[in-house]
Amino acid sequence: xxxxxxxxxxxxxxxxxxxxxxxxxxxxxxxxxxxxxxxxxxxxxxxxxxxxxxxxxxxxxxxxxxxxxxxxxxxxxxxxxxxxxxxxxxxxxxxxxxxxxxxxxxxxxxxxxxxxxxxxxxxxx
Amino acid sequence: xxxxxxxxxxxxxxxxxxxxxxxxxxxxxxxxxxxxxxxxxxxxxxxxxxxxxxxxxxxxxxxxxxxxxxxxxxxxxxxxxxxxxxxxxxxxxxxxxxxxxxxxxxxxxxxxxxxxxxxxxxxxxxxxxxxxxxxxxxxxxxxxxxxxxxxxxxxxxxxxxxxxxxxxxxxxxxxxxxxxxxxxxxxxxxxxxxxxxxxxxxxxxxxxxxxxxxxxxxxxxxxxxxxxxxxxxxxxxxxxxxxxxxxxxxxxxxxxxxxxxxxxxxxxxxxxxxxxxxxxxxxxxxxxxxxxxxxxxxxxxxxxxxxxxxxxxxxxxxxxxxxxxxxxxxxxxxxxxxxxxxxxxxxxxxxxxxxxxxxxxxxxxxxxxxxxxxxxxxxxxxx
Numbered sequence: 001x002x003x004x005x006x007x008x009x010x011x012x013x014x015x016x017x018x019x020x021x022x023x024x025x026x027x028x029x030x031x032x033x034x035x036x037x038x039x040x041x042x043x044x045x046x047x048x049x050x051x052x053x054x055x056x057x058x059x060x061x062x063x064x065x066x067x068x069x070x071x072x073x074x075x076x077x078x079x080x081x082x083x084x085x086x087x088x089x090x091x092x093x094x095x096x097x098x099x100x101x102x103x104x105x106x107x108x109x110x111x112x113x114x115x116x117x118x119x120x121x122x123x124x125x
Numbered sequence: 126x127x128x129x130x131x132x133x134x135x136x137x138x139x140x141x142x143x144x145x146x147x148x149x150x151x152x153x154x155x156x157x158x159x160x161x162x163x164x165x166x167x168x169x170x171x172x173x174x175x176x177x178x179x180x181x182x183x184x185x186x187x188x189x190x191x192x193x194x195x196x197x198x199x200x201x202x203x204x205x206x207x208x209x210x211x212x213x214x215x216x217x218x219x220x221x222x223x224x225x226x227x228x229x230x231x232x233x234x235x236x237x238x239x240x241x242x243x244x245x246x247x248x249x250x251x252x253x254x255x256x257x258x259x260x261x262x263x264x265x266x267x268x269x270x271x272x273x274x275x276x277x278x279x280x281x282x283x284x285x286x287x288x289x290x291x292x293x294x295x296x297x298x299x300x301x302x303x304x305x306x307x308x309x310x311x312x313x314x315x316x317x318x319x320x321x322x323x324x325x326x327x328x329x330x331x332x333x334x335x336x337x338x339x340x341x342x343x344x345x346x347x348x349x350x351x352x353x354x355x356x357x358x359x360x361x362x363x364x365x366x367x368x369x370x371x372x373x374x375x376x377x378x379x380x381x382x383x384x385x386x387x388x389x390x391x392x393x394x395x396x397x398x399x400x401x402x403x404x405x406x407x408x409x410x411x412x413x414x415x416x417x418x419x420x421x422x423x424x425x426x427x428x429x430x431x432x433x434x435x436x437x438x439x440x441x442x443x444x445x446x447x448x449x450x451x452x453x454x455x456x457x458x459x460x461x462x463x464x465x466x467x468x469x470x471x472x473x474x475x476x477x478x479x480x481x482x483x484x485x486x487x488x489x490x491x492x493x494x495x496x497x498x499x500x501x502x503x504x505x506x507x508x
Contacts, residue, residue, distance in 0.1 A: 034161075034173060034176060034177060034370070035176050035177050035178040035179075037178075037439070037461040038438070038439050038461060040437075040438075056490070058439055058461075060177045060178065060370060060374060060460060060461065060463075061172075061177070061370055061373075061460075063439075063441065082437075086178075
């Protein structure tokens with residue numbers, strides 16, 4: 001698992017780069033969902049509020065919501081996922097990234113889970 | 126995993142999974158293969174192993190192995206076997222030659238479908254009826270009721286019978302060395318009685334994937350041996366285990382209906398485009414005859430169609446369909462077709478909207494996405 005990430009209980013990861021947050025879903029989430037065949041992301045410029053359902057991730061059998069881990073403005077949505085949704089399965093922390101968000105309120109990051117807390121959440125058994 | 130060993134209400138003494146679900150004789154093998162298990166019709170079944178897309182593609186290009194032991198196998202024996210089934214079902218089992226099979230349906234008196242099934246003729250006076258797992262008990266009860274007065278015996282061997290299927294273009298070459306049956310001579314929709322991996326077995330050239338393949342019926346005690354032999358024999362050919370997830374995407378591509386989605390008590394065979402299964406010309410009465418004669422004469426109230434989604438989005442079960450502003454129906458089954466790389470679906474629509482080429486709109490969340498009526502099947506094998 002990559003370092004310096006924060007996580008949500010809905011299995012999104014967040015990596016901070018300056019005033020931007022890069023967002024995706026974890027390998028745990030991708031495994032739970034199975035083969036991902038469709039991803040719908042909010043468009044550039046859209047304002048997101050923390051915890052809102054802002055997009056959709058579909059596997060062969062099911063439809064899942066993507067939740068905004070923090071509030072902010074969408075700077076870029078990963079266009080590659082339109083043609084290659086399988087990147088979320090093969091490289092969830094890298095090429096499978098979903099959103100670049102301009103952080104509206106950095107204090108919201110503190111409410112997210114750290115590595116240890118996320119590992120605790122996803123401990124099998 | 127704790128197991129219950131008390132017999133259940135049906136006298137079934139076999140071990141059950143912790144949640145009280147029935148297990149097939151291959152449960153331990155699925156766990157060993159890393160299967161993700163789900164509840165299906167009261168059974169614990171593998172939904173996927175390596176992944177649905179990979180398993181689907183394996184069946185289309187090589188072959189896959191399925192555990193279908195949850196399905197129902199009902200044997201009907203006696204002098205009146207053909208007549209009794211002719212009364213109970215909408216098809217004409219009396220017209221079957223020994224060693225041949227037919228797709229059929231058992232309908233309610235009102236004409237709605239109770240189950241779709243395959244009837245195999247094992248002898249002059251012996252048939253095997255294979256029912257969906259979700260309806261096995263209901264079919265067993267209905268058959269028992271309908272055969273009364275006929276000189277036959279119903280032997281429900283569902284819980285004593287395991288079913289392993291191999292499906293895909295390489296099926297024949299994998300099966301051939303394992304069986305004493307002349308596989309090359311077993312025609313489509315034929316069944317033979319012999320051995321597989323040394324175990325007594327019925328081998329049918331039938332399936333639910335749109336590929337060539339074989340369904341192998343054995344006693345539960347033989348299931349593990351047959352599964353292991355097919356996995357081993359298929360190893361060099363790249364045969365993989367396949368779960369219910371890929372089974373669903375495969376049959377949908379092949380345009381085959383799923384009971385509970387395309388078929389149900391509120392659909393007639395005619396509405397599902399399966400009127401050819403109903404043999405109104407056969408001799409004698411059968412359950413549902415009057416209603417089905419009327420349904421055939423009146424014409425369908427709705428029609429099952431194939432749809433190719435022409436915009437961005439996947440049409441799924443329950444999503445609504447529109448012709449302009451008029452709601453015309455709803456999706457019965459839908460997915461992203463692994464073979465075509467595009468979303469496909471089946472749906473019931475108003476008969477006036479059912480012509481191939483018609484452009485409708487499917488409501489995906491809050492968007493209307495164009496979907497075009499296309500002829501079924503979506504996929505037809507070339508091998």
